[in-house]
Amino acid sequence: xxxxxxxxxxxxxxxxxxSILNCDYTNSMFDxxxxxxxxxxxxxxxxxxxSSIKDKNEDGRFTxxxxxxxxHLSLHIVPSQPGDSAVYFCAASGEDDKIIFGKGTRLxxxx
Amino acid sequence: DTGVSxxxxxxxxxxxxxxxxxxxxxxxxNRLYWYRQTLGQGPEFLTYFQNEAxxxxxxxxSDRFSAERPKGSFSTLEIQRTEQxxxxxxxxASSLGIYDRAKTNEKLFFGSGTQLSVL
Numbered sequence: 476x477x478x479x480x481x482x483x484x485x486x487x488x489x490x491x492x493x494s495i496l497n498c499d500y501t502n503s504m505f506d507x508x509x510x511x512x513x514x515x516x517x518x519x520x521x522x523x524x525x526s527s528i529k530d531k532n533e534d535g536r537f538t539x540x541x542x543x544x545x546x547h548l549s550l551h552i553v554p555s556q557p558g559d560s561a562v563y564f565c566a567a568s569g570e571d572d573k574i575i576f577g578k579g580t581r582l583x584x585x586x
Numbered sequence: 587d588t589g590v591s592x593x594x595x596x597x598x599x600x601x602x603x604x605x606x607x608x609x610x611x612x613x614x615x616n617r618l619y620w621y622r623q624t625l626g627q628g629p630e631f632l633t634y635f636q637n638e639a640x641x642x643x644x645x646x647x648s649d650r651f652s653a654e655r656p657k658g659s660f661s662t663l664e665i666q667r668t669e670q671x672x673x674x675x676x677x678x679a680s681s682l683g684i685y686d687r688a689k690t691n692e693k694l695f696f697g698s699g700t701q702l703s704v705l
Contacts, residue, residue, distance in 0.1 A: 479628075509693070518590070518677055518696030519629065564628050566694075572617065572683070573642060574694055576628035 478502045479567050481577035489585050494552040496580050498565030501546065505567040509574070510539060510550045513562045522563075523550070552582075560584045588612060590697035592678050598703045599668055606664045607700045611680030618661050619694065620653055621677040629677055635661060636683055668704045675699045 480499045488494040496510075506527040511519035525532040525539045525548070532539050538551045552559055565577040591610040599605050611618050616637055621629035632651070633643045637658035643651075650668075655661040665672055679694040 481628075484626075511694075511696075516698070518679070518698050519694075521693045521695065524693065571642070572681075573631060573634060574619070575631060576621075578626070578628045 477577070478505075478575050479565055479577040481563075481565055481580050483580050484578075485581040485583065487583040487585055488555050490557060491554045494550075494555045494559065494582055494584070496550040496552075496563050496565075496582065498548050498550075498577055499546055500548075500567050502567070502569065502575075503546070504569040505575075506570070507568045508539070508541060508548050509566045509568075510537075511564040511566060511576075513564060513579070519564055555582075555584045557584050557586065590678055590680055590695050592676075592697035592700050594700055595698065596701045596703075598705065600705050601668060601670060603668055604664065604666045605668055605702065606662055607676055607678075607702075609661045609663070609678030609697060611660070611678070612695055613659075615680035615682055615695075616658075617681040617683035618655055619679040619681075620661070620663050621679065623675045623677055623699070624673075632663075632676075665702075668702075670704045673702055673704045675701050 509524040510522040512522050513519040523534050523537045523539050525541050530541050541548045562579045562581050564579045566574050568574040593608045619634040620632040623629045633653050635655040650666045653663045677699045679696045681694050
């Protein structure tokens with residue numbers, strides 16, 4: 476039972492354009508959401524997070540939007556750069572702080 | 587380097603053998619997590635600790651898996667009688683574990699993982 480779903484296994488975006496990665500969740504008890512980036516042969520690295528008391532959080536080129544009623548969040552990367560090519564994981568946790576990950580979306584930035 | 591350290595980076599073993607992995611978290615972090623990742627999947631939760639106390643163990647884990655964090659610092663994950671299906675990347679992560687409604691500190695920092703291959 477996937478509590479965190481990333482329905483797009485891969486996404487290709489032209490360099491300089493906006494990349495939008497989507498994530499849906501089913502557990503209404505989740506109150507904290509995170510995005511991680513992973514390169515091959517490395518552990519995931521933290522990108523950005525958002526608490527359920529907010530609907531937007533911005534950090535440089537990265538913005539996360541949260542729509543609690545739709546149980547949906549998205550990560551926007553503007554402008555996309557070649558170094559952004561990686562696998563992106565959406566994750567969520569509730570009061571127990573057990574962090575659950577989605578299956579990931581592979582982002583390809585095209586020159 | 588004061589990041590999360592995992593040892594070994596790679597482990598090849600024969601089916602039926604026991605293996606043990608070690609994780610050294612960031613020193614001031616109270617929470618320690620173990621995840622397993624297979625190709626094309628996201629990190630799958632295995633278990634986590636608050637200091638030396640194991641808070642939860644995934645129902646997906648068989649009794650062949652055991653994890654300890656005896657002094658609330660480093661942790662070990664042991665797999666007994668390994669099977670080919672255990673082949674995966676085993677990831678350790680740590681966090682401050684300070685809970686507040688904004689959860690501004692609740693970030694997981696991952697190690698590079700231990701790649702297990704069971705032949």
